Amino acid sequence: MARQEGGRLIEILVDIVLLSFLAVMAVGILRLRSLFAVVMLFGIYSLISAGLFVTMDAVDVAFTEAAVGGGISTVLMLGTLALTTDREKEPLGNLQILPLLAVLITGAALIYGTLDMPSFGDPQAPVHLHVADRYIAEGPSATGVPNIVTAVLASYRGYDTMGELTVIFTAGIGVMLLLGAGARRRKD
């Protein structure tokens, strides 16, 4: 029992450290004008988010976040910098009241919205009362796949995954159409 308590304490400590790192990254991203450094900080931000997902036992999500957020997005943003510029324009000198107000109100509304959310891991949360029980009970035996995440993604939620794959497919086609073909035609 005492050991479990110690584990929870360490988990809370790790959470606090990771979340404060996130806050530091966010402030750094806001203040820096060199976009190259900002892209690097975004990569670190994604990696720390992945660490947070690991402490929530969502290793599959953490894996995706580390690979996509930390790896691919960073490379793509660097590619965009190579095409455009790596210096952000200096902001207008005077304090902008209206944007500040909009951000504050939106932030307050978002925080107000989280008050209604069920606490993390609450077994009575609506999301756990629908089909999750059936997936956990039947999933491994009905699909022969021990990893429930894979079973849900590929089998129970096969339609959704097909939609996601179509989104990626469309993104690739879109980039090819917008950037690829145009450049080639101009070269001829």
Place this chain on the structure above:
Amino acid sequence: MQRHLVLRVTTKLLMPFILLFALYVQFHGDFGPGGGFQAGVIFGAGFILYALVYGVENARLVAPDYVIRVLIAAGLLLYVGVGFAGLFFGGKFLDYNVLASDPVSGQHLGILLVEFGVGTTVAATMITIFFTFAARGRDGS
């Protein structure tokens, strides 16, 4: 990047491990964390690393445009094809139970195939997007 000897040697050493790890993530996704999406991204990242260090032209020799374009569509087609195979064998769309002699191995086969489709399309799309960006930057446009 002609003169970065350390980067070039390290990249060459890492390449097989990155690609092997991607395949491990792909086919071990049934048992541990991972799956087609993550595997595709890691596989694509291997090619992107190679292209960053050795240049897009050299990477294009390994992964020519026409192959990658076919692969983008092939992954999605495999996924949808598995769905239609379910219809063909008398089930519903994306119903894996009918793919093999008993439902459990049918499910296993279906999941393996659609995950492979996801991995193929994701890897090919990532490579294409990077190559397209990089090629455009080089043209100076």
